[in-house]
Amino acid sequence: MNHLQFSIFTILFSFISSIAFAQSGMLKGKVTSSKVPKEDVSVKLLKLNKSVKSDLEGFYSFEQIPFGTYEIVFSAVGYQSKKQTIVIVGAEQFLNIDLEQSASNLNDVVITGVNRATELRKSPVPIAVISKRTMDQNVNTNLIDAIVKGIPGVSAVTTGPNVSKPFIRGLGYNRVLTLYDGLRQEGQQWGDEHGIEVDEYGITRAEVVKGPASLTYGSDALAGVINMIPYNPNFEDGKLKGDFNMNYQSNNGMVGSSIGLAYVKNDWKYVFRASGKTAHNYYNKADGYVFGTGFREYNLSASARIDKQWGFSKTAITYYDNLMEIPDGSRDSLTRRFTRQVLDFGDDIKNRPIVPENELTRYSINPLHQHIQHYRFYNTSQIKFRNSDLNFLIGAQQSVRREYNHPTIPAQAGLYVVLNTLNYDLKYNLPDFLGIESTIGVNGMFQGNRSKDATDFPIPDYDLFDVGAFYFAKKTFGKIDVSGGIRVDRRNINWNDFYVGTNSQTGFGQQVNSNYPDANLQFPSFNKSYYGLSGSLGFTYNISEKLLLKANLARGYRAPNITEIGSNGLDPGARIVYLGNRTFKPEFNLQQDIGLIAYLKDADISFEVFNNNIQNYIYQSRLTDADGNPMVIVPGNLTYQYQQSMARLYGAEVSLNLHPNHIKWLTFNNSLAYVVGLNKNEDLLNRFGNAAKYLPFIPPLQFRTELKFTSQATKGSFDKPYLKFDAALFAYQNRFYALDNTETFTEGYALFNMGMGSGIKSKSGKKVFDIFIQCDNIFNKVYQSNLNRLKYFEYYSSSPNGRSGIYNMGRNFSFKVIVPI
CATH class of the missing domain: 2.60.40.10 (Immunoglobulins)
Known part of the structure; x- marks a missing residue:
């Protein structure tokens, strides 16, 4: 190309470019x-x-x-x-x-199980939300109880008033993943006898995924997820605000208080909270005061968050400390009054001294108790790009759990384990392509458990490494929203030989090396990796703006937990000897969900059905000898061995909430939950028939109803006062795991409750405080929940009053005041 040609080409290119740019x-x-x-x-x-x-x-x-x-x-x-x-x-x-905010609840924003903020209407996965306001209007001794009362399909296995393990649609323990601000909760959750290490006063909202969520979270989300979300201030710059909570409950004398402070300055948000509560033994008409059910709990939390054009970063720390007594149910055989253990060696259940009446209402913690401490430190951040964003979360946790069960040496822990966990989670929300919103991510954890100075060793010291990667996408086709994805997981768990011997000075067990004179190899070394493939595919059909049809198919995965594969010893707090099985395979489930949801002018209606088939389902069963008689390894304690088989769960949840548009002060809320759990172990079914037909810990049919009157205006000093009547009806449970009397028939019952509350304003119109008054179990009903583990705390085959085990809490008045700061 000569100079003239080059000049002509340059001029032509510039002309065309200028036209295009213009x-x-x-x-x-x-x-x-x-x-x-x-x-x-x-x-x-x-x-x-x-x-x-x-x-x-x-x-x-x-x-x-x-x-x-x-x-x-x-x-x-x-x-x-x-x-x-x-x-x-x-x-x-x-x-x-x-933009205008949407009034419909279908447009509530959720963040759990969907990778990025999503309207409820666009998610085919069943997700429910409960607010702090709703939780405040009920009587709760822990956060899980509050969620159970507000969300159909969620139940809890309890061990006294302060221990509630969440179950979703009949599945619990390591099948329900609990999150705190998106960080998975790790605190020996396989145990029966302690709850979730979270401050209930510091939670502003809870989101519950009802169904497999392994796609996003990996192992342990087989049944669903409960995400407990702390308060995030959003108010005027330079203002210090907060609240002071006070709560008293009459039944067990529970006194709770909490102070929270929040400050916003420029791009920074700071939050601090300190809480505490204490209670003595609870009461019912059948048992009187139930010895060993008092507790004392403390919580501290603090966080700092910065919001910038590039995104945000939040760093937080929490501390949980719980002293909780250990009930064992021992009684005098004639009077049925509770007795206490005073000896280690030579203890005779029939000759224990009776607990004096004046000690049953003391707030002091008994020498036989648990001490649980949980430390959490984490950072969650987001970096924004033009059309995408990168999200990462890293958190460190330590759970320290001691169980003191030696009355002759109160300072000697029977169980003393320290669990350290490092969690990591990295997600990239890709730019939209052809209308597809997609996310790729990787998450997992490093974990190590170590026994300290203890006498009982139900599980070995172990190390765990978990990693999983996933892809998730969603797209809208007119009135149909489609979403789904796929995930692969790997979990490795290993431990070295673990020897136990006898301490010559105390006579109790202790961890020893292999050269110790009477060393017993309680846990032979183990190393195994588990692999999982999970995913989901679902759609939401927007029949109209307020009527939706949802369907979802999900495959979940769960690796066996440490007790299921490695346990071999007494858990003193549970009073159970657990025996694991090293050959267990991971659980996989395939669940189908169909739901019809309508938010109409005068009513909200939802109808959801599910069917859940599980491969390699792991459950507990009493250990028996060749003749079918229960075996006892440690006197006074039950022995359970883990089993594995096929299982199926199916059921439905229905809700009908009426809120007449022309009677705005009236609401009438109703919900029904039903689940059946079937054991598909053909060998057991052929040998024992109906006794082995059902799965353990399945809640009965339950119906909840609430009639509420709320003023729509201020009446003098009262700001929108309300009055409500509610009831919970539980059918009898005759579908239970009856083999070896692992479970027994449970009578149906109905609990009636009443509450009122209001905001209180000064003459100037400024809110002074909110007050909530509630009475649960108004008629002081004597009842046993089939999910109450204390039902089976019984040493005698018969009793003078014909009652067996421990009953649930009787009438309970609650007085709660929240003062804004």
């Missing part, structure tokens, strides 16, 4: 809601299939848009979408939009 422009604008800038709003140019998101100040922009007419859509979770037509004819044009 035929394209830039579109800019700002998105607000009630004049407040709104970030993370999705802005799409439909014809060009381009999309961006608004930044922290609400601004968005598109560059080099060819001249022409376009439809642009603004959408954000929790807000009504807006579509606008715009003509691009100049180099730079502006379009500002103000």
Whole structure:
């Protein structure tokens, strides 16, 4: 090419480029809601299939848009979408939009199990939400109890008033993954006799996924997820605000208090909370005061968060400390009054001294108790790019668990284990492509458990490494929202030879090396990896703006936990000898969900059915000899050996909530939950028939109803006072795991409750405090829940009053005050 040709080519190229540039422009604008800038709003140019998101100040922009007419859509979770037509004819044009919040509950925003904030209406997975306001209006001694009362399909296995292990649709323990602010909770959750290490006063909202969530979280989310979300302040800059909670409950004298403070300055948000509660033994008419059910709990938490144009970063720390007595149910055979253990060697259950009446209402903790401490430190952050974002979470936890069960040496722990866990979670929300929102991620944990100065060793010292990777995507086709994904997991668990011997000075057991004179190899070395493939696919059909049809198919995965494969010893707090099985395979389930949800003018209606088939289901069963008689390894303690078989669970949840539009002060809420759990172990079914037909710990049919009257205005000093009546009806449970009397028939019962409350304002109109008064079990019903482990704490085959085991709590008045700061 000569100089003349090159010059002509350059001029021609510049001319064409200038024409092309002149035929394209830039579109800019700002998105607000009630004049407040709104970030993370999705802005799409439909014809060009381009999309961006608004930044922290609400601004968005598109560059080099060819001249022409376009439809642009603004959408954000929790807000009504807006579509606008715009003509691009100049180099730079502006379009500002103000979005309106959506009134429908279908547009509630959830973050659990969906990888990014999503409206409930767009998720085919059954997800339920409960707010702090709802929890405050019920009587609760722990957070799980509050969730159980508010969400159909969720139940809890309990050991006294302060220990509740969550179950979702008949599955619990390591099959329900509990999260705190998105970080998985790790605290020896396989145990029966302690609850979730979370401050109930510090939780502002809980989200529950009812169904396999292994796609996002990996192992241990086979039944679902409970995400407990702490308070995140969002108020005026430079203001210190907070609240002070006080709660008293009459039955066990529980006194609880909590102070929370929050401060926002420029881009920083600071939160601090300190809580405590204490209670003596609880009471019912059948047992009187139940010895060994008092507790004392303390919590501290603090966090700091910074929000910038590039994203956010939050660092938080929590501390949980719980002293909790250990009930064993021992009694005098004639009077049925509770007795206490005073000897280690030579203890005779029939000759224990009776507990004096004046000690049953003391707040001091008995020498036989548990001490549980949980430390948590984590950081969760997000880095925003133009059309995508990177999210990462890293957290360290330590769970320290001691069980003191030696009355002659009170300072000697029977069980003393320390569990250290490092969690990691990395997710990248990719730019939208052809209308597809997708996420890739990897998460898992490192974990190590060590026994300290103890006398009982139910599990070995072990190390665990967990890693999983997933891909998740969702897309809207007109009225249909489709989402799903796939995941692969690997978990390795290993331990070295673990020897136990006898301490010559105390006569108790102790951990020893292999050269110790009477060393017994209690846990031979073990090393195994488990692999899992999980995923889900579902859709939501938006029949109309307020009527949805949802369907979801999900495959979950769970590796066996440490007790199921490695246990071989007494857990003194549970009073059970556990025997594991090293040959167990991972559990896999395939669950189908179908739901119809309607949010109408005067009513909210939902109907959900599910069917869940599980391979390699692991459960506990009493150990028996060749003649079928229960075997006792440690006197006074039951012996359970883990089993594995096929299983099936199916059921339904129905809710009908009436809120007449022309009677705004009235609501009438009703829900029903039903689940059946079938044991598919053909060998047991052929040998024992109906005794082995059902799975253990399956809740009975239950119905909850609440009639509530709420003033829509301020009446003098009372701000929107309410009065409510509610009831919980539980059918008898004759579908139970009856083999070897592992479970027994449970009578049905009905509990009636009543509550009232109001905000209290000063003459100037400023809120002074909120007050909640509630009475549970108004008629002081004597009952036993089939999910109450204390039902089986019985030493005698018969009793003078014909009652066996320990009964649930009687009438309980609750007085709660929340003072804003």
